[in-house]
Amino acid sequence: MSEEEKFHRIIREKLKHFQPEYSPDDWRKMKRKIMIDNLLRFSIPSVVVLVLGLSYYWFTGDDPLSTKSEILSQKTPITKLTPKQEDSINDKTFTKPELPEENKLSPPLLTTKLPIVEKTFIESENVVSEPLTNLKVSKLVSRNIAAPSEKHSELLDKEIRFLNASAVSMSDKILRVRELGKTYELTSYEALDRNVDKWKNVVIVCDMTSSMFPYTTQVFDWMMENVDNNSIKGIVFFTDCDSLGNETKGKLPGKMFTVKKKDELLLWDTMFAAINNTENNKDKAENNIEALLYAQKNFPEVDEIVMIADNSSHVKDIKSLSRLKKKTHIILCGETYQKNLAFQSDYVQIAKKTDGSIHTLEDDIENPANIKEMTVIRVGRIYFRFQKGKFYTTKMSFRP
Numbered sequence: 001m002s003e004e005e006k007f008h009r010i011i012r013e014k015l016k017h018f019q020p021e022y023s024p025d026d027w028r029k030m031k032r033k034i035m036i037d038n039l040l041r042f043s044i045p046s047v048v049v050l051v052l053g054l055s056y057y058w059f060t061g062d063d064p065l066s067t068k069s070e071i072l073s074q075k076t077p078i079t080k081l082t083p084k085q086e087d088s089i090n091d092k093t094f095t096k097p098e099l100p101e102e103n104k105l106s107p108p109l110l111t112t113k114l115p116i117v118e119k120t121f122i123e124s125e126n127v128v129s130e131p132l133t134n135l136k137v138s139k140l141v142s143r144n145i146a147a148p149s150e151k152h153s154e155l156l157d158k159e160i161r162f163l164n165a166s167a168v169s170m171s172d173k174i175l176r177v178r179e180l181g182k183t184y185e186l187t188s189y190e191a192l193d194r195n196v197d198k199w200k201n202v203v204i205v206c207d208m209t210s211s212m213f214p215y216t217t218q219v220f221d222w223m224m225e226n227v228d229n230n231s232i233k234g235i236v237f238f239t240d241c242d243s244l245g246n247e248t249k250g251k252l253p254g255k256m257f258t259v260k261k262k263d264e265l266l267l268w269d270t271m272f273a274a275i276n277n278t279e280n281n282k283d284k285a286e287n288n289i290e291a292l293l294y295a296q297k298n299f300p301e302v303d304e305i306v307m308i309a310d311n312s313s314h315v316k317d318i319k320s321l322s323r324l325k326k327k328t329h330i331i332l333c334g335e336t337y338q339k340n341l342a343f344q345s346d347y348v349q350i351a352k353k354t355d356g357s358i359h360t361l362e363d364d365i366e367n368p369a370n371i372k373e374m375t376v377i378r379v380g381r382i383y384f385r386f387q388k389g390k391f392y393t394t395k396m397s398f399r400p
Helices: 003-015 025-060 064-074 083-090 117-124 150-163 170-182 187-195 213-225 264-276 288-298 318-323 345-353
Strands: 202-207 232-239 255-259 304-310 327-333 357-359 376-379 382-387 390-393
Touching: 170 213, 170 264, 187 213, 187 327, 187 357, 202 213, 202 288, 213 232, 213 264, 213 304, 232 264, 232 288, 255 264, 255 288, 288 304, 288 318, 288 345, 318 345, 327 345, 345 357
Parallel strands: 202 232, 202 304, 304 327, 327 357
Antiparallel strands: 232 255, 376 382, 382 390
């Protein structure tokens, strides 16, 4: 037997009858230790998952489509107009024939179209201008609405098809467009409201391509809430295509729709004629300079021009900028969808050339040629900071 085995045998004999003292505290300590071990085993992974989830939410933000769905779900439902209200809307302009009893159950055929622009203007001369008080909506106050993204083009196409359906009453069209306008960021409304005291004698030029008509309806809401303000002398709607979506041929590449009277019915009628002209338009660049020159020629008495433009679109006729002489203020709606690009350079060039300004949802850049260093602006949902002569995208989710 080795020395090591002898040693182990002696130890076993010594410990054979050894009995440790009993202590009730030992079990309590053991239970506490087991509980702590289990808590750490399950709580640490849970905390890690929670932190990662919050970090992802913080840095990526909400999906604009889900945000828009939440807004639409919280929106006050549209109240259906009574026959009495519809009569007041169509007074002096429309006649509603009474259908025979057997035809009331069948929907009317979509055989008629909106009147062409020239006919609209001729008929409108006999219209007595009266504000449509029955269609007044509550003052637009919310600015915390996500900017629409390019994913919403299909929704806008459906809305345009609805608005172009002749079977839909004028009152339903107006309410539909107004409600749609309030689901977008209120850039047009807010920019006009902030600068109403500075712009005294202006004509408004509106991009009426499919992505822009919700912003244009905000102009109508602002005008109806400021009926005593006579600063706006007229509105020009412009498109760059015909009613089939093809770029027009001939002398002009686009069409202009003009309103010089402060008549709400005439405004809506002309706007729907312009909307009818934008269906199926897939051309991204716009004929902004042509529209500005048209306004300059047809409104020689105004001092300045206010243009409501699509920030995601280029200007196809920027080469004609030298012919524009009137000061031009540009309200840019939406985002460029490009990193480190707050505005399309064409619009900055127009504002600089005419001594004008650039306006977004919350900001007024009075002198685009001399922007202060570290200036922060909001464009859509994104905040940009001006550094070394250029705007850069930031990760800020609110203004510092």
